[in-house]
Amino acid sequence: MRHYLVVSDVMTKDVVTVTEDTPFKTVAGLLAEHHISAMPVRDAYGRVTGVVSESDLLRKEAKQRPGRLHRTARAKADAVTAGQLMTSPAVTIEGGCTLDEAARLMAARGITRLVVMDGAELVGIVSRSDLLSAYVASDQEILARVHRDVVDRHLWDDPQAVEVAVQEGVVTLTGQVERRSTVAFATTLVEGVDGVVAVHNKLTWRLDDTARTPGGIFY
Structure with a gap:
């Protein structure tokens, strides 16, 4: 849908x-x-x-x-x-x-x-x-869109670990996700939600999957 x-x-x-x-x-x-x-x-x-x-x-x-x-x-x-x-x-x-x-x-x-x-x-x-x-959408409408279109659909590992706040169209993400790559991914997705003015991403991560191993391979 x-x-x-x-x-x-x-x-x-x-x-x-x-x-x-x-x-x-x-x-x-x-x-x-x-x-x-x-x-x-x-x-x-x-x-x-x-x-x-x-x-x-x-x-x-x-x-x-x-x-x-x-x-x-x-x-x-x-x-x-x-x-x-x-x-x-x-x-x-x-x-x-x-x-x-x-x-x-x-x-x-x-x-x-x-x-x-x-x-x-x-x-x-x-x-x-x-x-x-x-951009006329209320903060409550934007909050619902972010949960529905991003948190519930894409941050499926543990959506309850991500908290979303919206003020004057500016979305703030807090909490901890499993992988570091998810943090940047979340910012990109939220920026694409209709009505979002800006994104403040304060998410932390447990595993840095963007780091290179000594052999130059990402893990």
């Missing part, structure tokens, strides 16, 4: 879209009416071909100011339809991807939202603020 959050858990599912021939003023009106900052753009066949955002529309404002515009910016400033305004192609992601994967894709592409697809079907849109919703 899946316990971690994925894109489909936090995305906006009721997506407002426009077509490539939607006029500039209609695009601006829809953004204002629905209190959104961007919309996917579809072609005549319903396929998503791009995204039009507030920043695309504001290119026209920049046109009225002194100074030269880059050719792409100039084209957007002269645009009169969504198809001319949009950024294309749309950067997409599948709904089953993790929030970490979505965040890394946004950072790599320098964007603030992704179009969510299920194959060729548009199913949602996810923004940076949507991804941050994972």
